[in-house]
Amino acid sequence: MTRQILIGMHLGNGYGNLPGAWRAPAVDPTSYTSFDAKVRHAQAAERGKLQFLFLPDGPTHVGDIANEPPNFNLDVMVTLAAIARETSHIGLVATGSTTFNEPFNLARQFKALDVLSHGRTGWNAVTSSGEDVAANYGQHIPSSPERYGRAHETVQLVQALWGSWGETAWVHDKATGRFADPEQVAPISLGGEYVASRGPLYIPPSEQGQPVVFHAGGSPNAHEFAGRWANAVIGAAFTIDDARAQRAAFREAAKRAGRNPDEIKFFAGLMTTITADKREGLDRRITLSGRTFPQRAAYLGRMLGLYLDPARLDEPLSAAQLSEARPSPGDPRSVHALKIARQGWTVRDILAHGVIDYHPVIVGPAAEAADHMQEWFEADAVDGFWVSPDIYDGGVDAFVDGVVPILQDRGLFHREYDGATLRDHLGAPAQYGVDPRITR
Numbered sequence: 435m436t437r438q439i440l441i442g443m444h445l446g447n448g449y450g451n452l453p454g455a456w457r458a459p460a461v462d463p464t465s466y467t468s469f470d471a472k473v474r475h476a477q478a479a480e481r482g483k484l485q486f487l488f489l490p491d492g493p494t495h496v497g498d499i500a501n502e503p504p505n506f507n508l509d510v511m512v513t514l515a516a517i518a519r520e521t522s523h524i525g526l527v528a529t530g531s532t533t534f535n536e537p538f539n540l541a542r543q544f545k546a547l548d549v550l551s552h553g554r555t556g557w558n559a560v561t562s563s564g565e566d567v568a569a570n571y572g573q574h575i576p577s578s579p580e581r582y583g584r585a586h587e588t589v590q591l592v593q594a595l596w597g598s599w600g601e602t603a604w605v606h607d608k609a610t611g612r613f614a615d616p617e618q619v620a621p622i623s624l625g626g627e628y629v630a631s632r633g634p635l636y637i638p639p640s641e642q643g644q645p646v647v648f649h650a651g652g653s654p655n656a657h658e659f660a661g662r663w664a665n666a667v668i669g670a671a672f673t674i675d676d677a678r679a680q681r682a683a684f685r686e687a688a689k690r691a692g693r694n695p696d697e698i699k700f701f702a703g704l705m706t707t708i709t710a711d712k713r714e715g716l717d718r719r720i721t722l723s724g725r726t727f728p729q730r731a732a733y734l735g736r737m738l739g740l741y742l743d744p745a746r747l748d749e750p751l752s753a754a755q756l757s758e759a760r761p762s763p764g765d766p767r768s769v770h771a772l773k774i775a776r777q778g779w780t781v782r783d784i785l786a787h788g789v790i791d792y793h794p795v796i797v798g799p800a801a802e803a804a805d806h807m808q809e810w811f812e813a814d815a816v817d818g819f820w821v822s823p824d825i826y827d828g829g830v831d832a833f834v835d836g837v838v839p840i841l842q843d844r845g846l847f848h849r850e851y852d853g854a855t856l857r858d859h860l861g862a863p864a865q866y867g868v869d870p871r872i873t874r
C-alpha cells in the first residue's frame with residue numbers, strides 16, 4: 435500500500451493553542467472544566483478520520499494564570515476515559531511521566547484505558563523536564579542519564595506487567611466455573627536500579643493486546659529510548675532538514691535495537707489558523723495573542739540581529755533594516771521569520787504569522803496547510819503530523835472540513851479507518867508483553 439500521511443490532533447486545555455482562545459467569541463470560557471467540550475472536539479477529529487488525539491501533560495503550570503489558562507488537561511486519563519465512551523475509532527494518546535510515576539500505576543491505568551477504549555490507547559512515555567514539575571513531587575529533576583535509565587526500566591516493567599495476564603488466560607466459563615487459567619497469570623518479579631514490581635497485573639488484553647508506546651524528546655538519549663520501545667515519536671521541528679534528520683536518527687536507533695525502522699513513526703508539530711483568507715487569520719491571532727507582541731518584538735529583533743522598537747509594531751521593516759538583518763544561527767525559526775519580513779508585513783503581522791511559536795504555523799486557507807504537509811511528507815521528513823488548532827471550537831472543524839479533503843483528493847490521506855485499534859491506524863506490529871528482540 436502506498437505510504438500515506440498519519441495525523442494526530444493535539445488536545446490541551448479545552449480552548450486551543452492561542453493564549454487568548456478562551457476569550458474567542460464562540461468559546462465557552464469554562465471549557466477548561468467541560469468534558470462535554472473535550473468530547474465535542476474529539477468527535478470532530480474523529481469525523482475527519484484522524485488517527486489519534488494527543489494529550490500532553492506537564493503536569494504543572496508556569497504561564498501567566500492572571501491572563502491565560504493552564505496548558506494542560508485537568509487529568510489526561512480521566513479526560514480520555516470520558517472521550518473513549520463517546521467515540522469509536524480515534525486513537526487516544528496520553529502523556530505519562532516515567533520519572534514521576536510508579537510502573538505499576540502506569541501499567542494499570544493505561545491498560546485499563548486500553549480495555550475501556552477497545553484497543554485505542556497510546557502511552558506517550560516521557561522523562562519530564564523542569565524543576566517546577568519535580569517540585570510537585572517534592573523532588574528535583576534527575577540528570578538525563580538517570581531519567582533515561584529509569585525510563586528504560588519503567589517501560590520494560592510496564593510491558594512485562596501488561597503481558598503478565600496471558601493472552602488466552604481469561605476463560606470466564608460459567609458452566610465449568612473456571613474464571614481464568616492460573617498458569618497464565620503469573621508474577622513478573624522484575625527489579626532494576628530504579629524500579630521494581632512483582633505483579634501480576636490483573637487486566638486481560640484489549641483488542642490491540644496492549645497500549646502503543648509513544649515518546650517525546652530530542653536528545654541522543656531520547657533516540658535510544660524511542661528506538662527500543664516506541665512505535666511513534668511526537669516531535670518538534672521547524673525545517674524540513676531538521677525533521678528529516680530527527681526522523682533518520684530515530685530510525686537508525688530502531689535499527690540498532692534490532693527493529694525494522696518502519697515500526698517507528700515520526701510526527702512533527704503543526705499549528706493552524708485555518709481561515710478563508712490570510713488577513714482574517716492574522717487579525718484573529720492579533721486579537722487573541724497580540725497582548726504578548728511588544729515583548730515578542732524585542733525577541734524577533736534578536737532573531738534578526740536588529741533592534742525593533744515595540745512602540746512601532748505597525749510599520750514594516752525599513753529597507754535599511756532588511757539589508758542589515760541576519761538570521762540568528764541560534765534559533766532555527768529565524769530564516770523563516772526573515773522570509774516573512776521580506777514580504778513587507780508590519781512587525782505586528784510578522785508576529786501574527788506565528789514566527790516565534792513552538793512549531794511551524796499555518797495562517798490562512800486550508801490549501802496552505804495541505805501544501806506544507808505534502809512537501810514535508812514527500813521529502814521523507816515525517817510520517818505524519820500532530821496538529822494543534824488555534825481554537826478547538828471551530829478550529830478542529832476547519833482542519834477536518836478544509837485540509838483533510840484536499841489531502842484525500844491528492845491521495846495523501848485515508849478516507850476511512852481500515853481497522854478499529856490504534857495499532858491498526860499506525861500500522862504498528864502486534865505485541866503483547868515485552869518485545870523479545872529488545873529484552874533478549
Ligand SMILES: Cc1cc2nc3c(=O)[nH]c(=O)nc-3n(C[C@H](O)[C@H](O)[C@H](O)COP(=O)(O)O)c2cc1C
Nearest residue numbers: 490491560561562563650651652653656668669670
Ligand atoms: C514535541 C515534544 C513534546 C513533549 N511533550 C511533553 C509532555 O507532554 N510532557 C512532558 O513532561 N514532557 C514533554 N516533552 C519533554 C520531554 O519529555 C523531555 O523531558 C525533554 O524533551 C527533555 O528530554 P531530552 O533530554 O531527551 O531532550 C516533550 C518534548 C517534545 C520534543
